[in-house]
Amino acid sequence: MTEEVSPRKGDRTKAAILASARNAFHELGFDGASVRAIAAQANIDPAMVIRYFGSKQELFAAAVRIELRLPDLAQVPKSRRGRALVEHFLHRWEGEPNEDALIMLLRSAVSHEDAAQRLHTVFASQVVGALRPVVAASELKRRSALVASQMLGLALTRYVLRLPAVADLTRTDVIRDFSPTIQRYVAGPLPH
Amino acid sequence: MTEEVSPRKGDRTKAAILASARNAFHELGFDGASVRAIAAQANIDPAMVIRYFGSKQELFAAAVRIELRLPDLAQVPKSRRGRALVEHFLHRWEGEPNEDALIMLLRSAVSHEDAAQRLHTVFASQVVGALRPVVAASELKRRSALVASQMLGLALTRYVLRLPAVADLTRTDVIRDFSPTIQRYVAGPLPH
DNA sequence: GTCTATAATTCGATAGAC
DNA sequence: GTCTATCGAATTATAGAC
Known part of the structure; x- marks a missing residue:
């Protein structure tokens, strides 16, 4: 019989693989992160990764657990919904180190x-779900598109491309500069 | 002696490789596009790609010719600069098929x-160069960052990720909805 | 449970015949 | 100029010894 510590040994190695995988996928993307590199960083044999998760594909699916947990906008005063969204995303992206899905x-x-x-x-x-309770159904798709384009554009330029002009902004700068835009996209007048 | 047609044979194959390469890089990115696939699409032997361009890296450099040719904003009335920029990018991105660098x-x-x-x-x-003539030096970096985040976010969600909500917008929609944002980023008041 | 060895692909790049 | 053949490295995934 093999050794057993309080959390099952298999669970510990599985967790180690997942942590390493999240870090690698975060930094390099699916194609760039190799199973070998993930295993090496976790001090584990590459074959074990496949044994535990079946394939790189399944490992990716297990590593990516998306829970944006967007705030309930109905409980935020209408004039502060843009800022609430920007603060929420920023907190998600800069909160836990290198693990955001x-x-x-x-x-x-x-x-x-x-x-x-x-x-x-x-x-x-x-995103659509978070906006649905607070925007007219006829504008839901359009407003969601606008919010997604700006928030993903911020994520892209700040964390992926790391354009200095965007990456050098402080958190305060980001909230101050992007909140008015998101506010307009969520609750402001749309051009007809 | 080898056959010679009016544009040198080598130039024609070189152009065919470049066209195929641009298409492949556009669709799949640098890593995703293989030299073999580029050659196959151009009906050319893979070895010729290397012979003409030296390496995949140099082929990429040759294929990517960036000329945004942004409009001279100083000649656009201040209140229309946002719209001018959005229209310009949209025209660039949807003008020539699958070749935008x-x-x-x-x-x-x-x-x-x-x-x-x-x-x-x-x-x-x-981008910074286009804004420099029309914004205060102290705000140049910040306003450039905002413009880049929104325009690259639009490009990302519409052409790369192809999120339906964004991809389904008509050109008119895009100009109408994004111009006010870019206008504010370029010429509007910034929160202090 | 763990690891060695390796199969099966795919890639960029090169050598050399013609 | 063109193509065949191939090298050397990297990848995911598997088989099987211990």
Whole structure:
């Protein structure tokens, strides 16, 4: 019989693989992150990764757990909804180190069709879902598109491309400069 | 002696390789596009690609010719600069089929360091350059960052990720909805 | 459970015949 | 100029010893 510590040994190695995988996918995207590199960073044999997760594809699916947990906008005063969204995203993206699934998806979706599909799903269910209670049904798709384009553009330029002009902005700068835009997209007048 | 037609034979094959390469890089990014696939699409032997361009890296450099040719904003009335920029980008991106270098760079920069650097350079020289004549020096970096985040976010969601909500917008929709944002980023009041 | 060895692909790039 | 053949490296994934 093999050794057993309080959390099952298999669970610990599985968790180590997942942590390493999240970091690698976050930094390099699906194609760029190799199973070998993920295993090496976790001090684990590459064969174990496949044994535990079946394939790189399934490992990716397990590593990407998307829970945007967007705030309930109905409980935010109408004039502060833009700022609430910007603050929420910023907190998500800069809170936990290198593990945000949306950035992983963003890096992967460019070259990996499955990742792109998952990003579509996340967007459709969560962003649209957050806006639905507070915008007219006839404007839901349009306002969601605008919010997605600006928030993903911020994520792209700040975390993926790391354009200095955007990456050098402080958190305060980001909230101050992007909140009015998102506010208009969520609750402001739209040109007819 | 080998056959010679009016444009040198070598020039024709070279042009065919470049066209195929642009299409492949545009669709798949640097890593995703293989020399073999590029050659196959051009009905040319893969070895010829290397012979003509030296390496995949140099082929990429030759294929990516960035000329944003942004309009001279000083000659546009201040109140219409946002719209002028949005219209210009849209025309660039939807004008020539599948050849826009900025989309190629965007798809490649995620996984390819050289492409990311080139995108930094393009942004710094061209976007910042277009804004410099019409914004205060103290606000140049900040306003450039905002414009880049929104325009690249639009390109990302519409052409790369193809989020339906964004991809389904008509050109008229895009101009109507994004011009006010870019206008504010270029010429509007910034929160202090 | 773990690891060695390796199969099966695919890639960029090269050498050399013609 | 063109193409065949191939090298060397990298990848995911599997088989099987221990």
